[in-house]
Amino acid sequence: MATGRNHRPATRSRGIPEATVARLPLYLRALTALSERSVPTVSSEELAAAAGVNSAKLRKDFSYLGSYGTRGVGYDVEYLVYQISRELGLTQDWPVVIVGIGNLGAALANYGGFASRGFRVASLIDADPAMTGKPVAGIEVRHSDELERIVDDNGVSIGVIATPAGAAQQVCDRLVAAGVTSILNFAPTVLSVPEGVDVRKVDLSIELQILAFHEQRKAGELEGVDAEPPGADTGTPVAPPAVSVTRRDPGRADGKSGDTEAGPDGDFPAVMPA
Amino acid sequence: MATGRNHRPATRSRGIPEATVARLPLYLRALTALSERSVPTVSSEELAAAAGVNSAKLRKDFSYLGSYGTRGVGYDVEYLVYQISRELGLTQDWPVVIVGIGNLGAALANYGGFASRGFRVASLIDADPAMTGKPVAGIEVRHSDELERIVDDNGVSIGVIATPAGAAQQVCDRLVAAGVTSILNFAPTVLSVPEGVDVRKVDLSIELQILAFHEQRKAGELEGVDAEPPGADTGTPVAPPAVSVTRRDPGRADGKSGDTEAGPDGDFPAVMPA
DNA sequence: ATGCCTTTGTGAAAGCGTGCACAAAGATGG
DNA sequence: CCATCTTTGTGCACGCTTTCACAAAGGCAT
Structure with a gap:
């Protein structure tokens, strides 16, 4: 939720x-x-x-x-x-900055309807110099060096973080220091913020996992497959077989299992990092 | 939430x-x-x-x-x-289909880490014939005519809807009819599904609006700006001044105010349509 | 005007979720 | 083997949320 x-x-x-x-x-x-x-x-x-x-x-x-x-x-x-x-509070204008213009950030920026309900994309910010100056959704991406000035100049109080998890806390700190008091966080990290700052989180990974839970439950209700009696105490905590087991997908046998942040998986940090 | x-x-x-x-x-x-x-x-x-x-x-x-x-x-x-x-239920493989390969759908598909936690993108589906066959994230987009077959062939039980709001219910119905029992909905619509089907919703619009509410509250606490005494009964319900007022943004005086679905705002239907 | 019918607004009760505070359990050191 | 210290697991109370059920309010037809 x-x-x-x-x-x-x-x-x-x-x-x-x-x-x-x-x-x-x-x-x-x-x-x-x-x-x-x-x-x-x-x-x-x-x-x-x-x-x-x-x-x-x-x-x-x-x-x-x-x-x-x-x-x-x-x-x-x-x-x-x-x-x-x-x-x-939708009868007033809320300038918003989006930090992290990867796939998700770009997708958000591209949504023209952003402006239609009191929210206005004041600026797009990315740390990659290669992105700087590039137009996304008709707005030039600006370098994160300018973050503080952008926030200040535009009176931004709401920031959207769509960076990789590793950068999120740092970006958050800078946004807050610059005056942002509400943050919508797409990065899979728990952000710590000072009193008075609101953080909301959107996390596809969590939503999918919750669905998987119910799905498994539904499957288990019909036939006692794999269901292992709940109360069954396994006695001494035995070490698990491995980190992940029972995958029935034969392929994908590459070495990229542990998805560390800033890993090789595109730049869609906000989703599915679990 | x-x-x-x-x-x-x-x-x-x-x-x-x-x-x-x-x-x-x-x-x-x-x-x-x-x-x-x-x-x-x-x-x-x-x-x-x-x-x-x-x-x-x-x-x-x-x-x-x-x-x-x-x-x-x-x-x-x-x-x-x-x-x-x-x-x-993450110790097993969950094949997932993503329907609606607009900006968001593509962003989701591009996230390589999708596979890293039990979820596997079985197929990308879009209604636009121009998209059919185009590779997105290394997977060929398939036409929605094939939806039922795809779901059936892959034993898909989890579907992700990233279509415009107008198409969501129809897509949902087809997914459910084809055997999907869990749906993650990015479209800004209330989906009605039969008993036994789980729906979860992700909605940036709502998150931003909630933030705006708190933001406004914070601003109002410091100085009684605009705060209008809560208990103040305005008596007879007077018609509102207009749908949107008090915008302090001088520009953006174009006619695109009411964002009907399938409107001019790119193809990012899942976000900010309110 | 009167009575009926619809729909709101709200007490009151039941249901959940949260957090405190502490007893029980186990490790560790002597 | 015993004492001490750490940390879990949970009973309990409190407060928020939801839902029920109904009186009050207002429109509408006669």
Whole structure:
């Protein structure tokens, strides 16, 4: 679930629970779709279905924002779009820098819609001198030497880290020192930041592994394959057969097993490094 | 937070809480790093610090797996790596298909390390005939007409959707019909799937919006800027000024505001469409 | 105007997750 | 063999989240 640091009461921020905040973007998306179809009002039931949540939960979520509905009718779509946008801080412009223009960084930069919801790519930054000056998504990549100046000049408070894991903490430190107070981290590392800085993490590796867990569970439920009785205490902790076993993929017998960071695997550091 | 569907008791799967499962990959990563440095054992305190969690939580998490530690010493790194890998189902090979080879799909495919943790890219699939046959990351892109056959031939049970939002549900339906039972969705849509199919969602848009919320809150705490007293009931729901206001960016006055899907914004559908 | 019907907003309760604090377990040194 | 010290495993309490269920509110038809 890509959670950030949680060294705070979880429900800071004037009453609105963290869980609710995390769902507001979901509602906003559903509402925007309705708005584009010129739907004037929507009931909690309908909107909840569109957002994929329980209607009672949705009503309670909205109740934290205020009483924006009309009993017997529902919610005014446009009004709610505005209220949620305002609550999320999307009615203002957020300049964002992306650090690490590898495959992922480039993909992010290429997404033109970045600008369409209050976020604006102020700059792309990469440490590789070969990248400097190269245009990506119409923006010239700038060298990381300029990081501090870029952040300062543009008043950037949100930074996206798409570097290899090894560089992430250092980049993070520099961003924070330069004034960034919110970081979206794609690198597979636990970033340590000072109090007051928010970090959120997106990690495909983790998502896939969670899916694999459930998938295995599903497979094991049907037939007791490989399932090894849970309570079965193996007694003395015996050393495992090897780091990885039971691969049924015959090929790929090259030596590149241990994927150390900055390894040979392209420059897609944010994903699948486990 | 990229949560999947939650129409289940949350703590299904033989006792192991969902929250614990979500942290296992984190522990695994930290342990793998220790293993590479040939560290033989680690205490819950050290490992917790490396994984960025509370040590009590970590111990409780491990207690669901069994008693794999030694009091007074800690945990055997290799043994724990093996146990967690096994629990997550990473000791077997998971063939994965990626559907939608736009910027993001290509970025995912290019990540060589995909294979390094039990996941193997079985095939890349795209609906655009112009893409068919083109090699991406050394794998030929195949046309979506072949989707069913590919899934069937390779015994694929995990699918990654990186298509535009408009195509996601359709792709999802076809994947499920073909036998896929776990889906990682990068498209900004709520997918509806039959019972027994797991969906997890990764959504940069949502993460950024959550950051913006906290950022705004931080800014508002210092000075009462724009903060509008929370309890202030505006009385009758007045229509909002406009969909977006208060942008302080002077430029970008083009007409592309509403980003409908399949819009002009490149092919990075999975991110920032809100 | 009145009554009915729909839908919101919200107490209250149940369910989870987290973190404290400590007893039990095992290693280690004498 | 015993004492001490470290570290695990877990009972317990607390707080956040979710869900239920229903009264209050408002529209609408007659």
